[in-house]
Amino acid sequence: MKVLVAVKRVIDYNVKIRVKADNTGVETANVKMSMNPFDEIAVEEAIRMKEKGAATEIIAFSAGPAQCQETIRTALAMGADRGVLVQTDAELQPLAVAKLLKAVVEKEQPGLVIVGKQAIDDDSNQTGQMLAALLGWSQGTFANKLNVADGTAEVKREVDGGLENIKIKLPAVITTDLRLNEPRYASLPNIMKAKKKPIETLAPEALGVDITPRLKTLKVEEPPKRKAGIKVKTVAELVDKLRNEAGVI
Amino acid sequence: MAILVVAAHDGKTVRANVANAVTAAGQMGPDVTVLVAGSNCADAAKSAAALQGVAKVLQAEDAAYANWLAEDIAPLVVKLAPNYSHIVMAADSVGKNVAPRVAALLDVGQVSEAIQVVSPDTFVRPIYAGNAMATVQTADKIKVVTIRPTNFKAAAGGGSAPIEQIGGDGAKGLSSYVGAELSKSERPELTSAKIVVSGGRGLASGENFKLLETLADKLGAGLGASRAAVDAGYVPNDYQVGQTGKVVAPDLYIAIGISGAIQHLAGMKDSKTIVAINKDEEAPIFQVADYGIVGDLFQIVPELTAAVEKK
Numbered sequence: 001m002k003v004l005v006a007v008k009r010v011i012d013y014n015v016k017i018r019v020k021a022d023n024t025g026v027e028t029a030n031v032k033m034s035m036n037p038f039d040e041i042a043v044e045e046a047i048r049m050k051e052k053g054a055a056t057e058i059i060a061f062s063a064g065p066a067q068c069q070e071t072i073r074t075a076l077a078m079g080a081d082r083g084v085l086v087q088t089d090a091e092l093q094p095l096a097v098a099k100l101l102k103a104v105v106e107k108e109q110p111g112l113v114i115v116g117k118q119a120i121d122d123d124s125n126q127t128g129q130m131l132a133a134l135l136g137w138s139q140g141t142f143a144n145k146l147n148v149a150d151g152t153a154e155v156k157r158e159v160d161g162g163l164e165n166i167k168i169k170l171p172a173v174i175t176t177d178l179r180l181n182e183p184r185y186a187s188l189p190n191i192m193k194a195k196k197k198p199i200e201t202l203a204p205e206a207l208g209v210d211i212t213p214r215l216k217t218l219k220v221e222e223p224p225k226r227k228a229g230i231k232v233k234t235v236a237e238l239v240d241k242l243r244n245e246a247g248v249i
Numbered sequence: 250m251a252i253l254v255v256a257a258h259d260g261k262t263v264r265a266n267v268a269n270a271v272t273a274a275g276q277m278g279p280d281v282t283v284l285v286a287g288s289n290c291a292d293a294a295k296s297a298a299a300l301q302g303v304a305k306v307l308q309a310e311d312a313a314y315a316n317w318l319a320e321d322i323a324p325l326v327v328k329l330a331p332n333y334s335h336i337v338m339a340a341d342s343v344g345k346n347v348a349p350r351v352a353a354l355l356d357v358g359q360v361s362e363a364i365q366v367v368s369p370d371t372f373v374r375p376i377y378a379g380n381a382m383a384t385v386q387t388a389d390k391i392k393v394v395t396i397r398p399t400n401f402k403a404a405a406g407g408g409s410a411p412i413e414q415i416g417g418d419g420a421k422g423l424s425s426y427v428g429a430e431l432s433k434s435e436r437p438e439l440t441s442a443k444i445v446v447s448g449g450r451g452l453a454s455g456e457n458f459k460l461l462e463t464l465a466d467k468l469g470a471g472l473g474a475s476r477a478a479v480d481a482g483y484v485p486n487d488y489q490v491g492q493t494g495k496v497v498a499p500d501l502y503i504a505i506g507i508s509g510a511i512q513h514l515a516g517m518k519d520s521k522t523i524v525a526i527n528k529d530e531e532a533p534i535f536q537v538a539d540y541g542i543v544g545d546l547f548q549i550v551p552e553l554t555a556a557v558e559k560k
Contacts, residue, residue: 016511017377026381038493094349095358118493122376124361129319129349138320138423141346144486154427158486159342160495165427166318178476178493179486214358218371218384226518229539231530235552238524241540246522248444248501249468249557 001111001148001170003046003055005080006101007039007062009071010121023219026121035071038116040078040183041176045114045146047079048181054148057081059108063100065089069199076194077186083199084108088211090204094122096211098130103207105135110171112153117142117175128175138168142177250334251280251304255326255351257317257343258285258293265441266339268300268403273396274337275302275404276366282307282333283410286325286417288315298410306410311417316426317343323350325418330355330391334369340395341440348395357389364400378492378515398440399498399519432485434472439488442471444501447490447517448483449475451506451527451546455483460547461505464554473497473517475507491516506546509534526550 011017011026012034018027035043049055060075062068063086072083086100105113118125132139140146140155144163147154148170157164158177186194204211232238242249252274256267263285274281283297286309294308307329313321326347330336336351338344340362352359364382365373371386372394439445446465448458458472465472473495474488490497492515502520507513509525509532517523518537525538526546535541542549 011377013512017380019381026377093358095353095356098353120378120492123378123492124359125345126349126352126359126361129346130353132319133323133350133353139346139350140424141319142342157342159429160487162429162431162485162487164429166424167427168320168424169422177486178480214389215360215385215387218386220376220381220383223375223379223382226523226537228536229523229541231535231541231543233542235542235549235556238540238542238553239556242501242522242524246501246539248522 001055002057002059002108003049004059004061004105004108004110004113005039005042005046005075006113006115006127007043007060007071007075008036008116008119009033009062009064009068010036010119013037013120019220019222023221025217025220033067035074036116036119038118038176041178041180042114042116043075043078043080044181044183045176049148050079059084059110061101061104063088063092063097072199073194074186076197077191078184079190082197085199085201086204086207087201088204090211091213092211093213093215094124094126095130095214096209097127098134099209100204100207100211101131102134103209112148112170112172112174114174114176117177128173132173138172140166140168140172141175143174144177144179146174146180250278251282251332252278252335252337253329253333254281254283254337255347256283256285256297257339257341258287258290260287260290261292262296263293264339264341265403265438266341266398267297269398269401270337270339270396271300271302271404272401273363273366274335277335277337277369280304284309284326284329286311286314286322288312294412298412299406299408300404301406301408302404303408303410306412307415308412309415309417311419313417313420317347318424318426319347319350320421320423322347323354324421326351327354328418333391335392335394338395339398344395348393352393355391355393357391357393358387359393359395360385360387361395362397363394364397375515378511379518380511397496399496432487436465437469437471439471439473439490439495440497443499444468444470445473445497445499446470446503446505447473447475447507448478448505449507450477450481452478452483458483460550464550464557467554467557475513504534504538505550507534508532509537
């Protein structure tokens with residue numbers, strides 16, 4: 001079974017982002033970019049499936065500008081077999097990415113698609129569910145544990161009250177939560193090897209997908225800042241402040 | 250046009266955050282309908298009908314809806330959608346699972362975790378773990394919106410909207426529910442608690458969380474944790490507060506042994522009063538705390554527990 005993973009190039013999670021002075025967005029020039037952390041978990045899960053013999057080939061998909069090649073290379077260095085980049089400089093929103101993914105899925109016919117549950121830039125948490133809807137597939141979102149066998153996937157999901165177990169028919173879309181696994185680091189020999197792995201580049205038009213954004217961003221602003229308060233010396237002082245100043249206990 | 254709020258519930262009552270979603274929906278348009286789908290959900294439908302601002306409740310009885318499988322619920326919502334201008338869900342684990350499936354089936358975009366309704370087509374939502382606020386406008390005919398419950402007041406009770414029975418469409422056979430491993434707790438639910446006591450890596454073990462439990466019980470507080478504490482296995486996943494966990498905004502948030510990574514701050518910085526207890530005086534948590542104590546939590550927490558007791 002082929003497994004397709006989607007990887008997004010985002011501002012590195014350690015970077016303190018800056019809102020652009022003209023309020024049109026967030027500064028991305030000269031900022032460290034990395035693979036979305038949830039997508040690393042998706043890649044890792046696919047590799048573990050391949051190591052167990054449950055997957056035969058791993059295709060790493062990305063969509064966006066030419067630099068997304070680097071993100072795909074990272075997935076290839078971790079252990080994916082080949083890449084597909086839908087290259088565009090246009091703004092991509094989750095519905096558009098889901099449609100691009102659908103077009104590639106129809107071409108590649110994977111038995112499973114694994115994506116991160118959300119990207120840490122726009123925090124949308126939509127693409128996996130949208131892809132499952134467009135394909136008419138089942139969805140195992142916020143996966144904490146995944147077991148694939150005999151045409152079904154058992155998914156342990158992270159939900160509000162704890163964990164939930166579902167069984168879904170394959171083909172399916174899985175979205176990863178934090179505890180699904182701990183992604184490996186790519187070793188130097190594997191980084192070298194990844195340079196030789198193929199990446200196919202496609203244009204959205206070639207896939208016949210309309211990627212026009214549905215949401216228009218009117219402005220992006222800094223959130224209201226919280227002022228740092230005071231340090232108290234003793235517990236008695238703290239309790240006094242909470243009781244008589246803040247009035248919260 | 251009318252607004253459809255899709256309500257998660259436990260069979261007896263709709264989730265507390267449905268009251269927040271009803272308030273948000275009321276800001277998008279005047280005519281709010283609530284959909285309660287499930288198996289034996291008459292009581293839940295009644296609890297929705299009691300919310301002020303609800304014009305009508307649709308009760309969809311079908312065994313297929315018992316466990317909120319997105320593959321079965323989404324087609325029901327999609328079937329009802331042409332009668333509405335907006336589909337609204339709380340951004341909890343049900344809303345996050347179901348709403349994007351509905352949006353894609355309708356071929357519309359989705360506004361995730363709206364924190365403010367600027368106008369019926371314009372919303373403010375946090376991006377980058379709340380380090381930026383985006384104002385977005387949607388031109389889609391049906392607007393699918395999930396809302397962050399803590400940013401909208403809960404609608405009051407005492408109403409009596411009519412309940413209309415609508416049928417279900419059965420299971421699609423794509424997915425089935427096996428069971429749940431839910432954390433059992435007598436404490437208030439994290440996202441609606443007035444006080445939250447939260448622990449991080451500084452606790453050093455799951456055993457040590459007992460210290461926080463004692464304090465939480467004295468205060469009638471909910472219990473939370475940072476990602477580090479959950480990843481380390483000290484507490485279950487549903488304790489996690491942060492960008493990808495739960496978002497809380499209680500009157501009082503006590504962060505104990507939590508350094509305050511931006512991903513954690515994203516989940517609690519709207520709290521009214523924040524207290525930080527940490528041995529590292531440089532910890533970023535102190536930059537958002539109203540009151541901080543630098544010191545050993547294993548000494549301070551028992552002291553605090555004792556002091557809170559003595560009214």
